[in-house]
Amino acid sequence: MKDKLVYTYEEALEEEKELEGKIRAELDSLGKPELMAVVKDYAAVHSIRLTIAVYEGK
Numbered sequence: 001m002k003d004k005l006v007y008t009y010e011e012a013l014e015e016e017k018e019l020e021g022k023i024r025a026e027l028d029s030l031g032k033p034e035l036m037a038v039v040k041d042y043a044a045v046h047s048i049r050l051t052i053a054v055y056e057g058k
Contacts, residue, residue, distance in 0.1 A: 007015070027035050 023039055024033070024036055027033050027039075
């Protein structure tokens with residue numbers, strides 16, 4: 001997503017779906033599919049921190 005500055009909601013959802021598939025495949029290949037929950041938790045926390053930073057103007 002870093003290559004493009006503006007996304008439609010649908011484009012962002014599609015890219016998120018592709019990325020999730022790649023991460024899931026990598027975790028499966030490592031034999032650790034249970035780590036997907038950790039990845040999703042981290043993504044949620046990062047999203048909240050980013051939102052707060054933008055809101056605060058940092």
